[in-house]
Amino acid sequence: MVRERNNVFNNIDWTLVIIYLILVLMGWLNIYAAVYNEDHKSIFDLSQSYGKQMLWISTSLFIGLVILLTDARFFSTFAYLIYGITILSLIAVLLVGSEVSGSKSWFEIGGFRLQPAEFAKFATNLAIARFFSGQHINVRDFKTRVIPLILLGIPGLLILLQNDTGSALVYSSFILVLYRMGMSGNLLLAGALVVLVALSTLMVGHIYVSGLLVILAGLLFAFMKRNRRNIINLMALLALGIGFTFSVEYVVENFLEEHQKTRINVLLGKELDLKGAGYNVNQSKIAIGSGGFLGKGYLNGTQTKYNFVPEQSTDFIFCTVGEEWGFVGSLVIIVLFLYFLIRIINLAERQRSDFSRIYGYGVAAILFFHFMINIGMTIGLVPVIGIPLPFFSYGGSSLWAFTILLFIFIKQDANRNALL
């Protein structure tokens, strides 16, 4: 019993590991297809992305192994330290980092590039988990409410300063963790409403949305109990709502950059810019749409192979799946991801340690956000926000970071029966 408890390989959740391996392998196969080149068929050719990805995969496996062999308490103990170091690296990258396609978020060391923003995700998750697993947590307490927001806000803001909006938005996924920690469900609903109102404002203009809000308020007023408090609340909500619609337009007009504005407009169907902002999404939809039921077959995707889809080995890797494996392949990937996410949630719930559970929720939330945004954008459901599909997309930093993120959780889970 003791021996079993100590042997990490007997306690780890092999399902997660296997799905992880499947996803990584499928990712690699699709990267190979995306950049497939008759002249460089060798899978270890380091001049090609699939050769490099092979290197990232093997190093990731090594990192995973190291994590599994590390004492589980290491991560909770040093959570804030790791967080702190990451924050410092985020600041450093702003000062000495190099700019790649508009984002100043890369350290260049030798021939390799490292993106600290990727690592900030698990570091922040560690810090959040550590905070909520502390002894003096009271969700009614002001401090308990504010400190997580600060923990999330610092990396978010720093990454925003790097001009990497996509990675910054990832921190909004922690709303799921906060929800699980006791944040009011109304806030989640309110969050959804905010998105809804914002989108409809951008689509039809604030005048109509404000008008609609007034009508809704009127209906509410007609049917609710008209006491003084309710009326004041209603008026306040209405004022807030109308103010919000105005500010949405104002922010989009004045704070977003031109390319972000067009991306949003294209998504909303207000602009049809097939050569510019809409090009990626249109080509991506063409690639996926032309896949049909069974796909064109491995290495037979014309749209991806001949580079019609930009960024196809990184952000648009799902196009290769859609084109070459068709609806069936896409279904497999989506189901696999969902199963993976649900599995993480279920494992998180079985944790006795708060740290592990909260960390698990964080893992699921981060992975889900990437999954939702990345695939959503390739099929034209969300604006183009450049974040990778976990385990799939080409890139060393992101694969390493996701591996670390996941394997810390696997390690915590394997250790769940240890004495607290």
Added chain:
Amino acid sequence: MANKSLASRKQTVIAIFVATGIIFLGRLFYLQIIDDSYELSANNNVLRYVTQYPARGLIYDRNGKLLVYNEAVYDLMVLPRQVKDIDTLEFCRLLDITPEGFVQRMKKAKDYSRFKPSLFEKQISKETYGYLEEKMYRFPGFFVQPRTLRKYPDPMGAHLLGYVGEVNQSIIDKDTYYKSGDYIGISGIEKSYEENLRGKKGIKIRMVDVHNREVGSFQNGLYDTLAVMGNDLYLTIDAELQQYGEQLMQGKMGSVVAIEPSSGEILAFLSSPTYDPNLLVGRVRGKNFSELSKDPVKPLLNRAMMGQYPPGSTFKMVNDLVGLQEGVLDTHTHYTCQGPGSSPIRCTHNHQSPLDVYVAIQQSCNPFHWQVYRSILNNPRRKNVKENYTAWRNHVMSMGFGHKLGTDMQFELSGNVPPAEKFDAIYGKGRWNAMTVRSLSIGQGEILVTPLQLANSAAVMANRGHYIVPHVVKSIGTDKSVKDKFKKVTSTIEPAYFEIAVEGMRQVATMGTAKWYQIEDITMCGKTGTAENPHGEDHSLFMAFAPADNPVIAIAVIVENSGFGSTWALPIASLMIEKYIKREVSRKEVEEKMINGKLY
């Protein structure tokens, strides 16, 4: 308790995950399975349909000599959507066009379609293409399509061969085979045998990447079709004779048509002045065409089928044959001739009088033929002049006059043998008689013939009463003879009467108006004509066949505005016959005089 209720929030989180997954799957189902427009777009992205233009069939003469072949050129095509960031100046320099020309062409292409290829510059020479090919990768959106142009090694028979040009919109609308930029035969054989010559277009489906680089064929060429070259044509034309005729006719306006009487095969078919058919090929065609069409001597006019002339005296045997058939003339019939004092038609020759039909043909006596004509029209066998005239007309038309012969070339005119109703309209019903329309008896007046019809009438004489519809194509490919397509037409005159006319024609050549141009060892039967021309100098005509027995060639020569038939038309015809039968001409001084005669 609080923890427990929070644990149930797991369900909400999972529900959010699953909902997202379902939305994605729904969207994917729509994109990949329901909406198939994406597949089309994908094909548009990656597939390029390149038409494979077949080479047109080659054209040979009756002896297998090559008359028309093809030369490779390249059409530069552009796909406007893919043109970006190119060095326009260098491109213009390579193509030798101006930057304005570049902008203009691009605009035209864009106006047609941004996504479909259109012609940027047609028919680039092999040399220019050589330079361009190496630098093609720097000009995305441009590609070339190999085409072929007609080439004529020994320029001849321009009117006969016709020319090829690009299809226009009305052709495209009418015939789905043709697409913008295709070539089509516009005149001559190129037009009438278009379907045989054009071959079958093929299509090659190629795949390109986002930079428009070719990355291979679609499905290993499974759906590609090869272009099939057009059928070769073997003509009935004798290239040597044709060329000789063109040489003889240079500097003269008119036409020569020679036919093999037994088969209707046209041996020579020329209209003068002519032009080098190479002038109407490719990019220079437009400019040359407009120059040729402005030329006052009308080199583009195909006089052999579209020139209509009064036949003059060459028509006299025809009239006599009708007389013989109608029973108003026989070999014993004699009429007197008062020479220039004759009335109502004077005679232009000095000869014996009274004279019979042989001498009348031999000496081309006008009064004799007027008398025959009058007897036909006043024949008491029929009710009136009109009916007699109609009978005369029907006999004449049965010998190939007044209607299209139905040859295998386009734009044949029918000549004119006016119907009786025409005279009714002019003079009033019953108010005209033989006297009124007397000019017809000697091939003048309203009657008009084409050189082809005249040559055909020589063939009718040679065959003693019938002709095979004259044609210029002997076989399609080497094996497919087209003989059966051209039917035998028998005239309404009995063959026996033709012997009388032929004897007259023989005497013309031996002792009559054509005696000065006899050919050694060959008996020619012919008839001169000098057609009065209201617009100027008389036309010189001659029609003949040879040898008298077993004729192998029937010929008609018309030289416009050159006076007597015996001065120009006769010697040219005589030389042609000698050339065809003997392959060598011995009368060099006659030949030289004809070649050097400049009449316009």
